[in-house]
Amino acid sequence: xxxxxxxxxxxxxxxxxxxxxxxxxxxxxxxxxxxxxxxxxxxxxxxxxxxxxxxxxxxxxxxxxxxxxxxxxxxxxxxxxxxxxxxxxxxxxxxxxxxxxxxxxxxxxxxxxxxxxxxxxxxxxxxxxxxxxxxxxxxxxxxxxxxxxxxxxxxxxxxxxxxxxxxxxxxxxxxxxxxxxxxxxxxxxxxxxxxxxxxxxxxxxxxxxxxxxxxxxxxxxxxxxxxxxxxxxxxxxxxxxxxxxxxxxxxxxxxxxxxxxxxxxxxxxxxxxxxxxxxxxxxxxxxxxxxxxxxxxxxxxxxxxxxxxxxxxxxxxxxxxxxxxxxxxxxxxxxxxxxxxxxxxxxxxxxxxxxxxxxxxxxx
Amino acid sequence: xxxxxxxxxxxxxxxxxxxxxxxxxxxxxxxxxxxxxxxxxxxxxxxxxxxxxxxxxxxxxxxxxxxxxxxxxxxxxxxxxxxxxxxxxxxxxxxxxxxxxxxxxxxxxxxxxxxxxxxxxxxxxxxxxxxxxxxxxxxxxxxxxxxxxxxxxxxxxxxxxxxxxxxxxxxxxxxxxxxxxxxxxxxxxxxxxxxxxxxxxxxxxxxxxxxxxxxxxxxxxxxxxxxxxxxxxxxxxxxxxxxxxxxxxxxxxxxxxxxxxxxxxxxxxxxxxxxxxxxxxxxxxxxxxxxxxxxxxxxxxxxxxxxxxxxxxxxxxxxxxxxxxxxxxxxxxxxxxxxxxxxxxxxxxxxxxxxxxxxxxxxx
Numbered sequence: 001x002x003x004x005x006x007x008x009x010x011x012x013x014x015x016x017x018x019x020x021x022x023x024x025x026x027x028x029x030x031x032x033x034x035x036x037x038x039x040x041x042x043x044x045x046x047x048x049x050x051x052x053x054x055x056x057x058x059x060x061x062x063x064x065x066x067x068x069x070x071x072x073x074x075x076x077x078x079x080x081x082x083x084x085x086x087x088x089x090x091x092x093x094x095x096x097x098x099x100x101x102x103x104x105x106x107x108x109x110x111x112x113x114x115x116x117x118x119x120x121x122x123x124x125x126x127x128x129x130x131x132x133x134x135x136x137x138x139x140x141x142x143x144x145x146x147x148x149x150x151x152x153x154x155x156x157x158x159x160x161x162x163x164x165x166x167x168x169x170x171x172x173x174x175x176x177x178x179x180x181x182x183x184x185x186x187x188x189x190x191x192x193x194x195x196x197x198x199x200x201x202x203x204x205x206x207x208x209x210x211x212x213x214x215x216x217x218x219x220x221x222x223x224x225x226x227x228x229x230x231x232x233x234x235x236x237x238x239x240x241x242x243x244x245x246x247x248x249x250x251x252x253x254x255x256x257x258x259x260x261x262x263x264x265x266x267x268x269x270x271x272x273x274x275x276x277x278x279x280x281x282x283x284x285x286x287x288x289x290x291x292x293x294x295x296x297x298x299x300x301x302x303x304x305x306x307x308x309x310x311x312x313x314x315x316x317x318x319x320x321x322x323x324x325x326x327x328x329x330x331x332x333x334x335x336x337x338x339x340x341x342x343x344x345x346x347x348x349x350x351x352x353x354x355x356x357x358x359x360x361x362x363x364x
Numbered sequence: 365x366x367x368x369x370x371x372x373x374x375x376x377x378x379x380x381x382x383x384x385x386x387x388x389x390x391x392x393x394x395x396x397x398x399x400x401x402x403x404x405x406x407x408x409x410x411x412x413x414x415x416x417x418x419x420x421x422x423x424x425x426x427x428x429x430x431x432x433x434x435x436x437x438x439x440x441x442x443x444x445x446x447x448x449x450x451x452x453x454x455x456x457x458x459x460x461x462x463x464x465x466x467x468x469x470x471x472x473x474x475x476x477x478x479x480x481x482x483x484x485x486x487x488x489x490x491x492x493x494x495x496x497x498x499x500x501x502x503x504x505x506x507x508x509x510x511x512x513x514x515x516x517x518x519x520x521x522x523x524x525x526x527x528x529x530x531x532x533x534x535x536x537x538x539x540x541x542x543x544x545x546x547x548x549x550x551x552x553x554x555x556x557x558x559x560x561x562x563x564x565x566x567x568x569x570x571x572x573x574x575x576x577x578x579x580x581x582x583x584x585x586x587x588x589x590x591x592x593x594x595x596x597x598x599x600x601x602x603x604x605x606x607x608x609x610x611x612x613x614x615x616x617x618x619x620x621x622x623x624x625x626x627x628x629x630x631x632x633x634x635x636x637x638x639x640x641x642x643x644x645x646x647x648x649x650x651x652x653x654x655x656x657x658x659x660x661x662x663x664x665x666x667x668x669x670x671x672x673x674x675x676x677x678x679x680x681x682x683x684x685x686x687x688x689x690x691x692x693x694x695x696x697x698x699x700x701x702x703x704x705x706x707x708x709x710x711x712x713x714x715x716x717x718x719x720x721x722x723x724x725x726x727x728x
Contacts, residue, residue: 015461017728049671071672072643091643091672092632094687097379116633117687147675148633148641179670268456269480269512277512279436279455283703284728288651288669305652306543307413307699308435308455311511323458323481335671339647339704342726362706364381364648 003343003355011347012326016266017284019341019358020328021245023348025260029244030063032256033226037064042230045069045088045219047241050335052360053344054082056244067110069219069239073098074363080109082359088138088219089113090175090239092148094120103127103135103168112136112172112217116149121162121169128168136172137163138217141204143176143197153207160208160215173217174208176201177239182224185252194221194228202234223250223257245334249289262295262328263337264345265310267321276300276321278310280329284340285310289332297327367707367719375711376690380630381648383705383722384692385609387712389624393608394427396620397590401428406594409433409452409583411605414699416724417708418446420608431474433583433603437462438727444473446723452476452502452583454539454603456512458484467491467499467532476500476536476581480513485526485533492532500536501527502581505568507540507561517571524572524579537581538572540565541603546588549616558585558592566598587614587621609698613653626659626692627701628709629674631685640664640685642674644693648704649674653696661691 006013014020037044046060049071057068057079067086070076076087086109093102093113099120105111106128115121115137128135139159142149150156156174163171178197184190198220205215216236221229223242229235242250245261265280282305285292291302292310299318304311310329314321321327331337338344339361346354370377378384401408410424413435421432421443431450434440440451450473457466457477463484469475470492479485479501492499503523506513514520520538527535542561548554562584569579580600585593587606593599606614609625629644646669649656655666656674663682668675674693678685685691695701702708706725710718 013461015728016459092641092687094632094643095380095630096688097377098630116635120687142635146636146639147670147673148635151635266459266462268458271480271506271512271515272510275510277456279458279728282652282700288646306511309511323456323484324460336646340726362704364379364643 006345006352006355009352011350011352014264014345014352016264016326017280018264019338019344020262020264021344021346022260023346023353025258026244029246029257029260030059033243034063036227036230040230042235043237045237045239047071047090047239048075048079048360050241050245050338052338052358052363053356054079054084054359055356057082057084066237069241072364073101075360076111077101077105078360078363080105086110087112090177092116092120093124099123099127103131103133106133106135107131110136112138114138114140114148114175115159115163116140118159118162121159121166125166125168133168134170135168137169138172138175138219139163141174141176141201143178143200145177145179147179149176153204156204157208157211157213160213161211164213171213173215173219174201174205175219175239177222178220178225178229179222182222183249184224187254190224191228194225195232198229198232198235202232205234223255224253242334247334248293248330248332251330259295259330261334262330263292265327265329267323267325267327270321270323274313276312276314278312278327279308280310281305281308283307285329286331286333286336288336292329292331295328295330300327302329370709370716370719373716375714375716378628378709378716380628380690381644382628383702383708384626384628385708385710386624387710387717389622390608393610393621393624394423397607398427400591400594404594406599407601409601409603411435411454411603412439412443412724414605414609414702416702416722416727417720418443418448418723419720421448430601433605436728437465439724440475441465441469442724442727444469450474454478454541456480456484457488463487463491467495467497470497470499471495474500476502478502478504478512478539479523479527480504482523482526485523485530489530489532497532498534499532501533502536502539502583503527505538505540505565507542507564509541509543511543513540517568520568521572521575521577524577525575528577535577537579537583538565538569539583539603541586542584542589543586546586547613548588551618554588555592558589559596562593562596562599566596569598587619588617606698611698612657612694612696615694623659623694625698626694627656629691629693631687631689631691634685634687638677640676640678642676642691643672644674645669645672647671649693650695650697650700652700656693656695659692659694664691666693
């Protein structure tokens with residue numbers, strides 16, 4: 001249901017639990033990224049898996065992003081159907097139905113997909129060629145994360161060559177996400193791990209070029225490594241996603257971004273002298289890393305999430321919380337929190353300024 | 365989008381990741397609960413938070429359930445709008461907008477809400493009375509879980525009396541969920557903890573009756589304690605939810621139910637000799653307890669979930685898995701897994717037999 005009828009009303013009119021975006025903080029985060037990019041050659045292709053929200057994708061494009069990353073083909077469909085273009089699907093698109101969908105979608109937009117196997121390339125080529133589509137291919141390189149991606153320059157060259165030669169495909173370049181580096185707390189250690197990963201990727205790109213295959217795109221980075229990869233020579237674009245919202249995990253690093261996204265919760269019970277229960281559990285905020293924390297209520301500690309409850313305690317000397325009071329919780333992981341909601345309430349100066357549909361929620 | 369166009373097609377036509385219900389196993393689980401209830405006086409008010417799916421609620425009602433539990437008011441709205449009735453919202457309904465919605469909804473169905481504070485009772489009474497509604501009240505008792513609920517018989521009596529006297533409200537009884545007992549692995553320990561919790565609840569009900577207030581409903585139990593509470597004298601109904609689907613957590617107990625719900629996943633990458641990556645991450649299967657396990661592929665161990673990936677390893681001697689192969693994963697927690705999907709694909713004999721909308725997904 002479209003909830004824009006709440007626009008202009010006070011934040012207190014938002015039914016809880018709800019996803020709330022502080023418009024000013026969000027804009028400062030965008031400004032922070034723009035400030036980094038200004039004067040540098042590296043481009044930004046921000047990851048839409050974080051927001052799944054076409055309106056935010058458009059805002060990023062208007063500020064100069066060269067396209068978007070998507071984690072699933074369904075996300076790419078949602079973004080393209082909302083007018084966005086130049087989409088890189090950062091996961092392998094595998095299975096008959098998915099390959100068909102990717103090939104068909106490539107008729108309507110500049111679409112690239114991550115590939116790490118020859119069989120997948122052949123399938124994509126067959127379906128794209130059958131439709132007269134030209135599907136972009138980015139060869140994924142495992143730069144140390146141990147997930148998807150080829151694990152040697154030779155394999156990268158082999159796939160790049162196949163992608164260059166097979167009908168219906170256009171080889172565009174390489175990606176290597178340093179997911180094992182993005183959360184390292186110590187700045188020097190993070191730089192080491194990030195640069196090592198970037199080096200592996202850039203060297204693989206050089207090897208592909210030496211084999212006579214032009215490499216246009218060399219794509220890397222998460223929010224924890226955006227400035228490391230952004231200054232690494234040979235990386236052409238950043239896949240950073242969470243910088244727009246931030247979360248407790250990235251909040252531990254020394255990043256020029258602030259908490260913009262929270263889950264707005266209501267106190268529903270005060271069953272004991274220091275016990276507080278909020279209406280915001282695992283179905284409304286991420287649970288996989290650590291409990292959420294109140295944005296601006298240091299006297300409340302969240303101890304435990306159940307499905308629809310957050311149970312916490314009021315620390316000695318803290319202000320009182322009564323049933324009906326509202327608290328903003330910062331999630332430990334913004335991307336999975338967004339995935340639990342159908343809309344983002346955008347708030348400025350205490351009032352709802354917009355309600356953006358999380359169009360790609362559940363899109364696979 | 366309604367995906368019933370897949371009905372009659374082979375399971376292989378379901379796009380992954382997807383939620384798949386084995387119709388036969390589901391029916392055996394329903395039969396298992398029916399067999400327990402046969403000849404006993406205790407009733408079943410199964411928890412709809414598990415399925416969020418009106419069609420499943422109707423199936424439970426046709427088999428003799430006396431109503432449904434819901435975890436949020438939004439779930440109750442979805443169920444009532446789909447023709448279900450006799451709904452108990454097992455969480456406190458707090459906040460001006462929620463109280464208004466509950467009171468209005470009570471005009472259209474037999475609705476009860478859990479209450480644990482006098483202020484909340486007064487708010488509910490005011491809004492219900494203003495609409496000429498009669499809203500049922502269940503006083504929640506904390507039976508040891510340490511979440512919501514009154515913590516003394518005196519407080520229960522006080523609230524029961526207020527609920528009996530305030531206009532617009534009907535005091536119906538008590539609930540006490542033994543959430544701290546339902547997962548205890550040792551049967552004798554689980555019985556001890558369950559019976560202690562049930563005893564506290566039943567004794568509180570007796571205290572309320574001694575105070576001259578009739579108590580119709582005494583509601584308790586999760587799937588791990590359904591037979592303990594079901595045989596505890598004075599418990600009138602069971603709130604059990606997960607028995608229909610089961611999951612890895614309840615699978616560790618000695619329960620007469622089997623795995624009926626899985627996430628269907630596709631292998632998208634085989635980047636290393638024993639590494640397998642599936643298209644089913646934290647946005648498609650629960651992450652809060654432990655990684656999922658393949659339903660019938662013992663040679664695959666899931667090590668790690670990221671947002672859209674499950675990374676696993678093939679154990680020595682196991683059958684090969686290639687990109688495009690499909691695996692059914694049993695979630696560690698069925699309720700939060702269902703919450704990630706908009707539909708359940710019901711499969712019998714390898715074909716899609718129905719596609720049920722998870723109507724209350726995201727309903728708060």
